[in-house]
Amino acid sequence: MRYYGEEALGLIETLGMVPAINGADRMLKAANVELIAYENIGSTLVAIMVKGDVAAVRASVDAGAAAAAEIGKLTASNVMPRPIRAVGDIVSVHDIDAGAGGEEEVPAPRHRALGLIETFGIVFVLEAADAMVKAADVELIGYENVASGYISVLVQGDVAACKSAVEAGVKAVADMGTQVYSSVVIPTPHPDLSKIISRYAIEKLLP
The missing domain is CATH 3.30.70.1710 (BMC (bacterial microcompartment) domain)
Incomplete structure (x- = not known):
């Protein structure tokens, strides 16, 4: 889905995919947030991005960062309460729905x-x-x-x-x-x- 910066943005970044997936699972279960982007950035870095209200995103990022660090290396995490529209455009480049190929698959x-x-x-x-x-x-x-x-x-x-x-x-x-x-x-x-x-x-x- 297209993200316009209309809600807070939460991010975690890890070394490797497995910590990122564990982090994503915990982020989605910890608070009322929506998974909006995922990217294998390169050089072993993987990023997860969610959106929601500020409090939910903070709780989600805290939980996801802890889960990733439990089994691997967390390289970065952040909460952006009011990102500018252009940041939303960058996030939308990595739209999870565009890369998922449809739920039937x-x-x-x-x-x-x-x-x-x-x-x-x-x-x-x-x-x-x-x-x-x-x-x-x-x-x-x-x-x-x-x-x-x-x-x-x-x-x-x-x-x-x-x-x-x-x-x-x-x-x-x-x-x-x-x-x-x-x-x-x-x-x-x-x-x-x-x-x-x-x-x-x-x-x-x-x-």
């Missing part, structure tokens, strides 16, 4: 848990993905190369299965002599996360 995680792992390098993330799907009844639904070597995989299933899958993926990477950058299980994803996740659906990425 979304893998529908709203009633299923999500498990996510992010590593530095494709060798490790492929090992993690293999271990995740072999360890539990989960479906590999997404993949993203954030840039500069940070790569993520996403699975969905019931909560217990996603927990087992993520544990197995983390262990598989540890057995290779390194650590995952970030991992998380989101038991009940906010429905609007589907707008982000749909961008990374494997079916859409295949040639």
